Amino acid sequence: MRTGFAFHLDAVNPGGPRAGVLTTPHGSVPTPLFMPVATLASVKGVDIGRVAETGAGMVLANAYHLHLRPGEALVEQAGGVAAFMGWRGPTLTDSGGFQVFSLAQQVRVSESAASFRSHIDGSPVELSPEASMRLQERIGADVAMQLDHVVALPAPREAVADAMRRSLRWAERCLAAHRRPDQALFGIVQGGLEADLREESATRLRGLGFDGYAVGGLSVGEGPEAMVETLRATVPHLPADRPRYLMGVGQPRDIIAAVAAGIDMFDCVLPTRCGRNSLVYTFDGQVRLRNLRHATDPRPLEEGCPCLACRHSRSYLRHLFLAGEMLGPILASIHNLTFYQRLVARLRDGVISGAFDAVCRDLLARLALAPEADG
């Protein structure tokens, strides 16, 4: 890996789950790790000091969004995205590949670049692998991601294979274009739900030699079983000595399954998005704070949770949501972010102690209690 970066494994359990430490120029973070999402250089509703208090060690921002607002020049002038938002630890930027294909309008992909119109004001934007590298270097996170070509699933096998191979060619161009010696670069495995395409993608990316490897194009509605199958077809073809990052995942059960399959890093908007909508995670399942059952409940959301929200009663938190007070979304987001950090910490402890399987069984049984889960 690049100077200033290291990935050290503390323990690996049978079948794949790992506990490690990722070192970057801005500090070391234990893995498995969960990155709160600061799309626009802000974790929605949570000041950066409170983000640190949740136990988060590394934060993700989005190069596509920051390019549109406020522009990379401003972020660069501030000393990079971490300094811009006042975060003292490591950061990672997504290249924006996923956002281009999910948010932008009139997307056209040629071999040279993705062309599209901004989802903010419709202005034309072109993103090539080289431009993405330059963009992410200016935004200045510790870890940059290659530009990839993402297709929505389900899709014909030919379209999936075509996008995967274009992503490989773009990976090569990203490697060639990337300059910053103090920034790591991760490749992204694509290939939809096709095991052989995933293997091809992982094997060829590995041959190119990245600082870390992401699995992209999942958590797009394929269901947990398909996700795990795809990981099982992918992870064995990735080098053991580099961090593995499952992008955009996910529900607690997905994170547990992915750690079991050997994944080290995660990011997801669910903790803050659900929190804003009064849905909170606990180790005994999800809680809908607007539910009448909490109206007079003096208990915290979760006994033993050290977060700010859990210094209050469920009845107070419910009142905040019913009264439309901003503090409801703020506190629920803080709780959910804390929950995700406690979840990955327990998985790590499970790996370290060698009791990972038992820890997972216990976690999954309790999470499935989900007395108020949706669906």
Added chain:
Amino acid sequence: MRTGFAFHLDAVNPGGPRAGVLTTPHGSVPTPLFMPVATLASVKGVDIGRVAETGAGMVLANAYHLHLRPGEALVEQAGGVAAFMGWRGPTLTDSGGFQVFSLAQQVRVSESAASFRSHIDGSPVELSPEASMRLQERIGADVAMQLDHVVALPAPREAVADAMRRSLRWAERCLAAHRRPDQALFGIVQGGLEADLREESATRLRGLGFDGYAVGGLSVGEGPEAMVETLRATVPHLPADRPRYLMGVGQPRDIIAAVAAGIDMFDCVLPTRCGRNSLVYTFDGQVRLRNLRHATDPRPLEEGCPCLACRHSRSYLRHLFLAGEMLGPILASIHNLTFYQRLVARLRDGVISGAFDAVCRDLLARLALAPEADG
């Protein structure tokens, strides 16, 4: 004053400005003091730990709002409004007189009570002086306010006099109905902009004997000169050994003028309301964060301000507002609340040092710079 309460004056300057300490069962706070407004048991957008970090010593909640949502039974069950919202210091509840006359629908006032329809769901509510005392005792703040009859200004002198005298009769009934020995009760001077009515109200309230005295019915568009004139006609008739509270005021210049006139306590929604709308206060005037001039400004809002927002650049804060991030309103509210605490602290220091007039002149000159003030 009641057991557990005290008001001690540290210094009084010529002409009236005072520096004191108000002691309550939940702690002592220096005066002049500014209370952040937690209408519904939440300071909008700011978690209670961050509220404490702004330097606030005492918080105001609103009995009318809490009666409608979530109801006083829930607040009482939680151990009172301070425990309900997790605030460890003193609290005060407004009786809701002002809200009844500004928010409620179909208000009818008889000698016995104000009857109206809830602004939430239109349901009928009746608020008598006795009911207000029972309500505020259950909500359990350290300081309760009498129920008063507020008329919108301008109003005919007869209407103002009638409401002022009804407020006096209600003051007497509140005193008779109030039971909690651990809760102070403040009377409220009314009388519009009529100096003789204000004198009559203050003199007769003083004769009834309250723990503190509020000046109500101001900051309703009368302008700063009329406000100060009214205070000059009122304050000399209030006892020197009791705290004086100017309700709902106001702009920084109003607070400076009111402290000069001998007022000790303030509350106002402006710091949080303006903060949510990207208008921030500094000692060099107001700043509109959306203004293009801040787009690339690496400086904090205010040099030397210890608040969370001032750890960031103006360009970052502007970006948050332009991108619609919740963190913009959160940080701007925190800055404004901190500004108000620093303002009253400087006024207090001015009184203590005997240099109050010079401190005021300096503050007013700098505040008037207001490069971006509205209007």
